[in-house]
Amino acid sequence: MxxxxxxxxxxxxxxxxxxxxxxxxxxxxxxxxxxxxxxxxxxxxxxxxxxxxxxxxxxxxxxxxxxxxxxxxxxxxxxxxxxxxxxxxxxxxxxxxxxxxxxxxxxxxxxxxxxxxxxxxxxxxxxxxxxxxxxxxxxxxxxxxxxxxxxxxxxxxxxxxxxxxxxxxxxxxxxxxxxxxxxxxxxxxxxxxxxxxxxxxxxxxxxxxxxxxxxxxxxxxxxxxxxxxxxxxxxxxxxxxxxxxxxxxxxxxxxxxxxxxxxxxxxxxxxxxxxxxxxTVRSTQKPVTESPDKTPLLRVENISASYDGVNQILSDISLQLHAGQTLSIVGESGSGKSTMARVVTGLLPQQQGKVLFNGTPLPAELKRRDKEQLRRLQMIYQMADVAMNPRQTIDQIIGRPLEFYFGLRGAEKRRKVIELLELIELGEKYIDRYPAELSGGQKQRICIARALAAKPDLIICDEVTSALDPLVAEEILKLLLRLQEQYQVAYLFITHDIATVRAISDTIAVMYQGELVRFGERSQVLSPPYDDYTDLLLSSVPEMELDWLDKVLSSRRMQSAGH
Amino acid sequence: MLVRVANGAWAGLFGLMSNALEKRSIMLVHLSWGARLGLLGLIVFAGSAIFAPWVAPYGPDEVVGDVWEPISAQFWLGTDQIGRDLLTRLIYGARNTFFVAGAATLLSFFMGSFLGFLAAVRGGIIDQSLSRLNDLMMAIPTLIFALVVLSVLPVNMLTLILVMGVLDSTRVFRLSRAVAVDIAVLDFVEAARLRGEKTLWIIFREILPNALTPLFAEFGLRFAFAVLFLSTLSFLGLGIQPPEADWGSMVKENKDGIVFGIPAALIPAGAIAILTISINLVVDSILSRTTSLKGGRG
CATH class of the missing domain: 3.40.50.300 (P-loop containing nucleotide triphosphate hydrolases)
Incomplete structure (x- = not known):
């Protein structure tokens, strides 16, 4: 000082x-x-x-x-x-x-x-x-x-x-x-x-x-x-x-x-x-991994979806994600990336196309999916505040999936909850707290633990770091990467933050107005030649340089949509 | 008192005992003066109702004096139109008033809030049919509806409770549906759905604990209305039947005295007013202590 x-x-x-x-x-x-x-x-x-x-x-x-x-x-x-x-x-x-x-x-x-x-x-x-x-x-x-x-x-x-x-x-x-x-x-x-x-x-x-x-x-x-x-x-x-x-x-x-x-x-x-x-925030970098040559964990084929049957939110999207890897979906708001997550989870049944999980098609509607299918696909939300019931203690929040999917009860359940709390670097003393008694980053960790309790194969992360301060977000990303290494869980990472995408993805999908603009391995998507939208998106991310703004404005090809 | 008992009943039924106990102990410490006064009133009323045979100076149907005797050392509140002790009748009458109004309110809350939550969580055709049916019920003026039904059915305590409870549940349905619709769109409810939880689990574990505060507040109000409604029915001769008494029927029995300048009818009327005010004082303090969705231990 x-x-x-x-x-x-x-x-x-x-x-x-x-x-x-x-x-x-x-x-x-x-x-x-x-x-x-x-x-x-x-x-x-x-x-x-x-x-x-x-x-x-x-x-x-x-x-x-x-x-x-x-x-x-x-x-x-x-x-x-x-x-x-x-x-x-x-x-x-x-x-x-x-x-x-x-x-x-x-x-x-x-x-x-x-x-x-x-x-x-x-x-x-x-x-x-x-x-x-x-x-x-x-x-x-x-x-x-x-x-x-x-x-x-x-x-x-x-x-x-x-x-x-x-x-x-x-x-x-x-x-x-x-x-x-x-x-x-x-x-x-x-x-x-x-x-x-x-x-x-x-x-x-x-x-x-x-x-x-x-x-x-x-x-x-x-x-x-x-x-x-x-x-x-x-x-x-x-x-x-x-x-x-x-x-x-x-x-x-x-x-x-x-x-x-x-x-x-x-x-x-x-x-x-x-x-x-x-x-120097964003020091995290996931090492490049080879895409395994087997059946992808998640395969989305020609998905089209709409909320009212008239306005097409997603049109003809095809993606795939291998076990233990991270697929990032990027795009500005309104590009359909969260809708993509809703289709995969079954909250919004698609109009056309198929969602294949480990090679077998998932029923489009949530109601028709069985417990095992639900267990293997978990979700973490942007706003950790509202993603947890404010009237339940951490013990109840993390314990419920253990009880629901694996039938654990009593002391055994509590031991497992403590184990999960230690895994997310919080420890036993938080077990009897309510969500309101935690900080934003801690809340997000609890949500991660809740998802992890189900031993999923795939976790959908919907803008999980957007509401957090940069240093806290960095810690959360590190935790997610460590857990991926440890449990071989795959992430479907939805974000508008290119820096996060650079840090953690294996494959990247760029979406614009409900369409897939670009999809492929990280190195491939993030290197030229770019299409116009990807160029605009990548060049719009502020960089820690003094005259970045002037440089970008003079060199970019596509104007943003005048929003 | 009753609100707290009801609180305990709700919580106990749905396995929220520990939560609610914690809540109640905090609530007691921070009650405002108004709420303490109200609570005192409720305790006095409920206590005298429960211990009526020991507290009341005479038997409930015993004719002990002249018609409409004034207030004296012997008859603290005077006597009624056939010479029964008013204080005794008031104390025994409290039993009917409390029991019928309380049971009807509880019934209306169990029915109304469950169906309201169900409509909110399931949505679609279930929501539509329940809501429209509810609108239909509410379209008929409550008093007239009750009068028609009670004049057809045999008038006893059970039908009275059922009719009052069902009619009142329409209001509770609207409130609980409105509250639950707001809660049901939050991410934690979606998370429960994604986990594969059944509708009942979502209603009782995810929504109910977050909807308790407005429901408590409404419970107090509804109870007060039920007391008034019962009094109205009794006054019209379709409520509690003589020689049994509740406070409303006591007003009716003694109303003729008013013409002669005899205040006997005003005493049970005053008791109704004090009970209603007491309940509302307690309810208001619960309302002001609402913790809403912030959650935690408050």
Missing amino acids: SHSTQVTRDLNRTENTKAAPPLLDVRNLRIGANISFPGEKNHHIVIVDKISFQLQKGHVLGLIGESGAGKSTIGLSAMAYGRGGCEITGGEVFLNGEDILSFNHKSIRQIRGVKVAYVAQSAAAAFNPAHRLGDQVIESALEHGLMSRTEATAFADQLFDKLGLPEPDKFGQRYPHQVSGGQLQRAMTAMALCSKPDLIVFDEPTTALDVTTQIDVLAAIKHAIRETHTAALYITHDLAVVAQISDEIMVLKNGKTVEYGTTEQIINSPQEQYTQSLV
Whole structure:
């Protein structure tokens, strides 16, 4: 830690030598919250402690850290706002030389939306569905009397153009549900820019978007803030994303600064161990294995499926997966990859085609599959929270498949549950807990143990690491690989994350709009020549390089679908 | 009290005893003042009903004084229209009120919630037929339905409980179906289906424990309504038959006194009001302690 303070001091010194005073100057910020559980005394916890940074006009500072690191809380403090019972209990926040924490309610309102604007993670939830986008975009400019309605509308149209939105002069006429998620996120950026603020706080603006959409939004945001010389705080958990857009980066953990420096220094020569682990995350790599020359464990032949019988979700898909291997299905949302899993599990009977398991066809409907067929095919879900019954203990959750498939009871069952808990590196002490008493990564481990309890041949993993922080996700992937080695279980891995795919797959299937674009061995799929969609998908994955975004935008062949 | 007994009954029946015991011990500690007051009321009522022969000063059908005697040291609440002690009648009447209303509510909950869960879990034609049948039942005003059925069937305690329970189960069906539909789409229910679990297991092990909180709350309300409904039926002469009494029929027996400025009818009416308020105080505190799907030990 001492090293990082050293860096911070150096940085401050260089900043201070410049003539202009910083736009935003945060000194020793401390934010706490009172939490109370039923039946316990209220107690005060410190969420953010001793945070100091300076932001020059026109610069971008990236705040990065895993969930619970205090990124959003710090971002909102630039507007003197504490969310959900948070209280700013110490430190100073100077905006243009004025300590905004000492402002009263009325003066703060003069700053919010005028000097400092906010862009939230979920644009879909942040727009009022009952009003036109244009009216919402210019609302704060009108509210604060900065422009007349005609001026504001004209300026908004300019911003829509700058952000690369289609038909900028008519875009404002639309309602939020009439545009896509990526467009909505850009509209929100336009809303923030409309009152010409000095500072914009971006709170994970691209996290909820597909990777191919994210790159466009990122480019639009970067372009717009450069053009308007607006300063920005950019909050994200993805270091590769923040590297494209920031001048400086602050790495946070548990509400404290881990490292603070220029983007170049953080990416290329990180000092602290935690930062290094963030930069080099995805170190896991599955060794290349030979595809055995026997009957595949899972063979999907010419599958077509549809939910309503009219709109084809999957058309004519054929895949195969060998025992003990991993097949990854990648694609953006809406590409049909989760539907593929539903067909294989029998939740959605296919219209055409066959699913063969060990050479024998599986009945299309779940009801007609026997216990043995069900046992050999298990599933792990994206949201571990809702994949476990909140009213059952870990013992009951893991024990049920043991009882159901193998008839284990009593002490024998409990011993086996403990064995499984040790296998997933949790141990006996967790056996009587409820899911709510575990962290996100631990919950996912329990789900893995539950699947494993059935001694399956194939586990379908539906976006199992998407909801987890990068370091935790890495641990889960390592665990899955180790278990595969130990038990020769095959994985059908559904994901939109190319980095994960690179790390763990033997074979890869790329899907786009319900069709199989590319299928084959990892080395073959991930090496040129690419088809256009695979090229777009692969090039859209942010890399830990400083000018990756500019490079990609100038070299890619296919535009993303304008989402 | 009754809510907690019911809680125990549910849990015990479905092998959730340990869970519920834990829950109840926590609940007691954190009860609000309103809930404690309500609980006290319920305990007093239930206690006097259970121990009626020892608590009541006279026999239930014994004529001990003049018609409509005022409140005195001898007759704490006065006497009724033929000179029976009102307090005694009230205490014995509580037995009928509690038993019939309680049994009817329990019946309506077992029926309504089971069918509601079944409709939600199975969906399709089962859901459609159960739901439409339920709509059909609900389309007929409850009181009129009950009056028609009870005027045809012999009026005894069993038919009364059956009719009240079945009619009330339509409301429980709607609630439990709505709650269960939300739970049934969660991944853990899908995981159970993929494992090959039977419908009954999904209903009792996956859905029921997560639906208990709203059902408890509804139980308290339904019980209060059942007391009122029984009183209404008795008042109309189709409920508990004389010389047996419940609080509703006591209001009816003594209603003529009101014309002469005699408050005897207001005393059982007041007892109904206090019982209803007590139940709702307890229920409200359970509602405010809802832990919903967050789960855990709360």
